[in-house]
Amino acid sequence: MRRNNQVSFQTLIQxxxxxxxxxxxxxxxxxxxxxxxxxxxxQASPHA
Known part of the structure; x- marks a missing residue:
């Protein structure tokens, strides 16, 4: 995982x-x- 993604993921979790x-x-x-x-x-099927 790239550093930027890891930091944003940790921020989201927090x-x-x-x-x-x-x-x-x-x-x-x-x-x-x-x-x-x-x-x-x-999800409800549109054909139901």
């Missing part, structure tokens, strides 16, 4: 940690975003 510390319910939103990003939650 921001998420700070957000969770301020509002513990925020972690649910983070998990929901991750689930959608990695397609753990299947």
């Amino acid at each position: 921001q998420e940690k700070d957000r969770i510390m301020k509002d513990p319910k925020e972690i649910d939103k983070i998990y929901d975003r991750l689930d959608q990003k990695f397609e753990v939650v299947k």
Whole structure:
């Protein structure tokens, strides 16, 4: 991983940690975003 990417990734993680510390319910939103990003939650099919 390039140094710039690593620093920005660490910054992102720190921001998420700070957000969770301020509002513990925020972690649910983070998990929901991750689930959608990695397609753990299947989106409704437009043909359904």
